[in-house]
Amino acid sequence: MRKKLIQHSISGVFVFLLMGIFAVFATVVVLFGVKAYRATAERAGVHNNARITSAYLRSMLRSDDEADAIRLESLDGVDCIALYQDYDGENYVTRLYVWDGMLCELFTDTEEAFDPEMGEAVCVAEEMKASAGQGLLTVDVRTDGVWSTVQCAVRAANP
Amino acid sequence: MRSNNRSNALLVELLIVVLFFMLAATVLLQVFAAARNQSVEAEQIAGAAAEAQNVADQLYAAQDAEALLQSLGFSRSEALWVCDRVTHRFAVTVTEEPSAYGVMRRQSVRVYGPEDREWLCLPCSRYLEVSP
Numbered sequence: 001m002r003k004k005l006i007q008h009s010i011s012g013v014f015v016f017l018l019m020g021i022f023a024v025f026a027t028v029v030v031l032f033g034v035k036a037y038r039a040t041a042e043r044a045g046v047h048n049n050a051r052i053t054s055a056y057l058r059s060m061l062r063s064d065d066e067a068d069a070i071r072l073e074s075l076d077g078v079d080c081i082a083l084y085q086d087y088d089g090e091n092y093v094t095r096l097y098v099w100d101g102m103l104c105e106l107f108t109d110t111e112e113a114f115d116p117e118m119g120e121a122v123c124v125a126e127e128m129k130a131s132a133g134q135g136l137l138t139v140d141v142r143t144d145g146v147w148s149t150v151q152c153a154v155r156a157a158n159p
Numbered sequence: 160m161r162s163n164n165r166s167n168a169l170l171v172e173l174l175i176v177v178l179f180f181m182l183a184a185t186v187l188l189q190v191f192a193a194a195r196n197q198s199v200e201a202e203q204i205a206g207a208a209a210e211a212q213n214v215a216d217q218l219y220a221a222q223d224a225e226a227l228l229q230s231l232g233f234s235r236s237e238a239l240w241v242c243d244r245v246t247h248r249f250a251v252t253v254t255e256e257p258s259a260y261g262v263m264r265r266q267s268v269r270v271y272g273p274e275d276r277e278w279l280c281l282p283c284s285r286y287l288e289v290s291p
Contacts, residue, residue, distance in 0.1 A: 018173050022180060029184045036191040040198045047202050054209055135220040151213040153220040 049124045050143040053103055054150050056123055057081075057139055060096060060105075061152045070137065070154055072130050075114040081130050081139070084110070095119070098128045103141070203246045204278050207270045214249065215268045215283040222287075224253045224266065247272050261288040 064070060064083035071082045073095070080097040091110040096103065097119065104119030127142040139150045214231065221227040225240075228251060233240040240251040248271045256263040264285050270278040 015169060015173060018170075018177065022173070022177055025180065025184065029187060033187060033191060036195060040195055043202065044198055047205065051205055051209070058212070136217060148209065149213060150209075151216045153216040155219075 046144045046146065050141075050146055050148045052123045053125050053141050053143050054148050056103070057096070057141065057150050058152055060094070061137060061139075061150075061154060064094070065154050072132060076116070078114075078116050079128060079130065080114075096128075098125050098141075101126055103128065200272075204272070207244070207247045207272075208279055211249065211268045211270050211279060211281050214251070215266075215281040218251070218253075218266050218268070219283045219285050224264065228253075247278065248275075261286055263287075 060083065061070065061081075064085065069084045071084065073080045073082045075095075078097050078099065080095040083094040083096070085092045085094065093108060093110050095106045095108075095114065097106075097116060098104070099116045099119060100121075101124065102121035103123050103125035104116065105122050106114070106116070106119035108114075108118075125141050125143050126145070129140045131138050135153055135155075137152045137154050139152070141148055141150065217227060217231070218224055228240045231242065233242040233249070233251060238252065240253065242249040242251075250269045250271065252265075252267050252269075254265045256265065264287055266283045266285070268281045268283065270280075272278045
């Protein structure tokens with residue numbers, strides 16, 4: 001009778017031990033999954049921001065590749081890439097600049113004064129430096145702490 | 160006797176559950192690893208594409224393609240200009256076809272990943288006029 005009682009209590013402990021191991025493993029796998037998913041999503045997010053900013057800048061420069069249409073300006077201490085356009089004899093300018101942690105776009109009449117607050121935030125960017133020379137426009141952009149470079153051979157423009 | 164049988168059945172049941180859990184965990188770990196690898200590879204391809212676009216645009220703008228490639232760290236290997244990175248390799252071809260009014264410079268930038276798998280090809284040919 002006593003032997004039977006001991007056997008029963010050992011099997012009970014074993015069941016609890018097994019359940020405990022099961023619970024620990026389940027928690028470890030869930031935590032690991034959360035960590036892996038978070039790291040992947042974070043990495044993709046940072047990378048996507050940099051890629052979107054670079055692709056946007058490149059497409060804007062390409063779309064306005066006309067003679068003397070792309071200029072680098074510094075207005076009120078804000079460095080801008082200015083893309084000049086002519087619609088029905090009226091002159092307009094699209095200015096790209098970094099303001100308040102965002103790359104902004106401001107489309108105005110060339111006569112209108114530049115107000116960086118009025119621009120539309122397009123994508124994440126902390127800093128932007130642009131330079132030009134020998135038909136090549138180089139734009140360095142810092143996104144989420146990472147610098148990326150966009151080099152664009154502007155075919156007709158002379159920045 | 161009856162209680163002992165019930166306890167054994169419970170144990171077997173738990174062991175089966177643990178076994179299934181282990182199988183599920185193995186599959187999950189493989190999925191996580193694959194997702195991470197895909198994310199890393201996508202990042203590498205996008206980075207290489209951005210770099211290749213920059214090289215292509217610099218080649219387009221350059222007057223002397225060979226001097227530019229040398230300054231960018233490319234080395235000549237037969238008809239190709241190659242530059243090795245940690246995760247990928249750039250291969251640039253430059254051929255020139257002179258004509259009466261100028262030179263047609265055919266250029267392309269190719270990027271190869273692991274096992275020489277071609278990731279992308281960017282043509283950036285340019286016609287250079289010769290002033291009379």
